[in-house]
Amino acid sequence: MTEHSTRRFVSAKRRPKEDGRFITGTGHFVADVTRPNMLHVALVTSPHAAAKIVSIDTRAALAAPGVAEVLTGNELAALANPLANAVDTPGVKCYPLAAGVARYAGEWVAAIVAESRAEAEDAAELVEVEYQPLPHVIDAEEALDPASPPVHGEHGSNVLYRRTFTWGPVAEDFAGQPHQLSFKLRWGRSAPVPVETFGVLAEWNAGTEILDVWASIQMPSYAEQIAAALRMPVNEVRAHYDVDVGGSYGVKRGIKHTVLAGFLARRLRRPVRLIEDRLENMVGGDMHGPDRHFNVAVAFDDDGLIKSMKLRVIEDVGGQTGRAAFQLGKPVSAIVGAYRINSVEYEAIAVSTNKTGQAAVRGFGMSPTNVAIETAVDKVARHRGLSRLEVRRRNFIRADQFPYLIPSGSEYDSGDYHTVLRKAVDLAGLDALLKRRDTARRDGKIAGIGIATCLEPGGGNSAFEPLLNPKNETTTWPESCVVKVDRSGGITATIATSTSGQGHETLAATIIGEELGIDPDTIRVVHSDTLSGLPGNTPVASRMAIMLGGAAAGAARKIRDQAILIGAHNLKRTPEQVRYADGAVTALDDQAQSISLARIALIAHREFHNMPPDLTEPGMQAVHVLQVPKGGALPTADGRVQMYPCYSFAAHIVYAEIDRLTGKVTLSEYSIAHDCGTVINPDIVRGMVIGGAAHGIGAALYEEFAYEPSGQLLSGTFVDYVMPSSHEVPDIKLAEHCTPSPLTSHGQKGVGEGGYLGAPAAVASAINDALSPFDIECLTLPMRASLLSDLLADRPAETES
């Protein structure tokens, strides 16, 4: 690890490289990519929650102006393989277009391909589909009932996954504690809903026999999954990672979209573009997020020390399976949160319902679970008459206990939770805030303070895959970086992923610049495609600072080592007699004897006669493919595994007032103290934390994909699906703490998810603190104004204390 005191670029303020193109309108988003002769796709969707597709009459649509093709689900299913399922459910077969049976209202049934999007939409109205409605199930708890209508008939049940993990002596720990409490909690279905919808452009080149794909994508194994579904060799698919992604936060997966567009491009021998419109995105894009029913129980002693926890989660994955069930896996990596809980029982259940499918969402299932854990801690505090801060302090893992092994098998790398919480308390001015709350209450207001903490496991090794599906023996999730120095000394790094706002170019340049002593602004970073590039797994799991940062550092260090060899040789020294610093190799015994990296690069490229004899490879390039630190092992039989290497931590404190009449919540004085190890770029980290918190505020208070009992989605537009605007997100203040990770190149950890992991719990804590004088609680997210008002309506004002 580079010593902090000697760092020049890491942790320093630096304008992100990517921003320049975005502030000038010169980004390169998928809808900005055009190809000659391009065709456009629009979709026919099912109006029914569940229906047999009896027939589809495409004649009128095919005859409409500009129409090149109309493709039905049965036709596609006959020529393509089913999309991959996360868990082992061979009876579940999903295709881009419903084949035979439509499983949710809005599911795509047929695709129209036309010369313009408008013409495709015109023709879509002419497709006549005969449906035979089938019984449906919308409620996840009902779907558990074996008598419920099966969403996937061939699977035979709506239960896709069910396992109870027991880590440690849960029964004994519960029996041995004087107190227990339990509760139910509901996390409503919400999603990131990026402002850019998903889009893809596919072009089959018959000459090179390559399917080129430009997409708004953040998906590990993307090309592999497309190839598998289209029955092509993987090296016939070339996904381009130089496409800017207009926000993803996990959901930009787009497998079904790409399979469809790729199929059509190959069939029609013309480029085919499918840019979802907002309705297609929200209703049929299969990018909803977790939709959970929790049962939580904790056992604790008189002092509020929590000994054991039982967590039962039903995840309602909807009608398409995808990777949704895996979101029950990541919470295992921090199943005890920041606390020294001795044993845990975790029952994880995934059920199918007749709702839109899910994609991965920021935190991969952690945020809802964190609300459950933090709510339990608040309840323990209330039960014991202790402050919420004090209960947390008593239960926290202590700084001297790291690395700390949790019952489910992961070891937390580093942390100092007490100090971070103290920093949050100081930043919030908690004493004054408590006075303000109490004054507000005396004035008849409904006021509360939220306190919550969260772990942010980062650097994902995908151990959740074998954990939830033993047939999937994945034990690595590498990330790569190629660094080359051209003959003029210019440095170019190639990374194997697209970027969706996290600043990967800045990250790679900063770390390479740090390692080589070169101004990062002069380092170019480009994105490979899947044929030219090395392994990569996209910015999932708060992993890029850890994994791409580590790969970039590894490659840069190889360049540095190579420079030392060439430099020493030309300075007539041994490698031990020189040092590399600030872009030059210098003799230790004579500072005047120095050779620049540019000169060394020229030697490497052009002057083989000046190369050391043991360097037989001309040029100056280095590849580093990084294995996830501490990854590589399969889970044990009882489901213990090291899932993520690095554990960031944050504490959120927020003040909330609830309008008694309307239930409207106003947040203010939002403070976050966080520890993501070494910060690479302060402005990027700040944005990630605040933006994540804003996203979490939306999930806590406003956003829900709500369904009618009939199975119709009630919030399929931006009018009804309410993402917070600048008026709903308060100013958010940050304090930082740094416990460097011992596992990463510069001590960095992940930071992309923590804001979103902490905020829903903090807001829920504030609301329930505000409601506590009325002896009521709200354990349903989103905590809409109307819901809070309905809860308060029955309570006369006199019950306020």
Add this chain to the structure above:
Amino acid sequence: MKAAAFEYCRAESLRQVLEELSGAGGEARIIAGGQSLAAMMAMRLARPERLIDINHVDALAGIEAVDSGITIKACTRQAAALQSTLIAREVPLLAAALPHVGHIQTRNRGTIGGSIAHGDPTAEILLAATALGARVTLASTAETRVLAISAFSLGAMETAARENECLTEVTFPKLPQGLSIGAAVDEISPRAGDYALIAAAAEIGLDAEGVCRHARLASSGAAPVPVLAAPVAEVLVGSPLNDAEIDDAARLLDPLLDPENDVHASAAYRRRVAPGMLARVIKAARDQARSRMT
């Protein structure tokens, strides 16, 4: 989300607008600001065969004082109305409503007449017009008629305008003389700038003793159209408007309500909040009126 194909006519005069409407057999729609219509067309919830653009008809823009009050021509931008000192002075309730209407971008295109003609039951302009008893003028090649807003506004997205009629202007009545006036509009919406779940508007006039001599009140969100809260106003006129009186009076709104459930709020919520919101704006208007008493 591309609109179905349509023909476009850029009208240069009101006569042309009316002739176009007259010849279209109900298949034409007027577009003013288009802030609702264009979105509905993109979703193909509206699919006119012909669109008559009135944005260039000079006679349909402007704000003027007339004998009976203030007339706002239909195609006057909401942003222009918000900046109008005439409206601020003479129709303070409308001025109080306008900041709640959409966002800066939509107010720059959206029009006063377009909002009323659209008939969205939670639109704030319609709410203010209901409270004040505004009158709308509807013109066709055959006749020009003036309707009270209560006769114009028939239901959610449903108005008395005929297929061949163009809403040309709305006239807000004069403020009463010799009273101290306060006006307030408030609402609860899912998100600032969104359509209101429940909104209320109150214009209050106090005499020199602080007694209420004028009350124009309306509530929206809990009935298919904005509700004129006449029974509430009737009780309050003559009262000094203390809080308890206002709270009691606002409950008289209840029989006028007919709320429905939707994704954002239950019918029970709407029924409960509407009177409270009305009381809130009455108090705010009262306080403003009191602060203006000499």
Add this chain to the structure above:
Amino acid sequence: MKHTITMTLNGARRSAEVEPRLSLVDFLRDRLGLTGTHVGCEHGVCGACSVLLDGEPIRACLMFAVQADGHSITTVEGLREDGGALGILQDSFWETHALQCGYCTPGMLIAGQALLSRNPDPSDEEIREAIAGNLCRCTGYVQIVDAIRLAGARMRQMPATPGPETGDD
């Protein structure tokens, strides 16, 4: 039937034939290649398609291109200074990192530019009101508010010079 339209676009005259149903944002992007303006929702909520119409911000998804005939339009591509340097607001967005994925950014810049041209010294509340019709999923808005505040301060320190083309008024 197609209509011929003429507009002033980022200071230059442009003419085109358009079918009536073509939205202004599709016209800018697909017909003129000005892809800086983005499509987010096509129903007037997200603000990603914001442009200046005669100097005032509007949603380009809620206007048909044919309606823009005779008007002046400014898009994000028109926000640079005359010599090609970044505009003050653009530079301030970079300085505070008021963006992540960059998708809402052009609309935010348009909203911010419109505010500052009217009010070079806005309060934070006025800034939040000015961008309330523009959804951003990445930033939580705080660094955007910082950027607009910073740009206002920088503009107030500048000698009075004409800003970017913002229309006829």
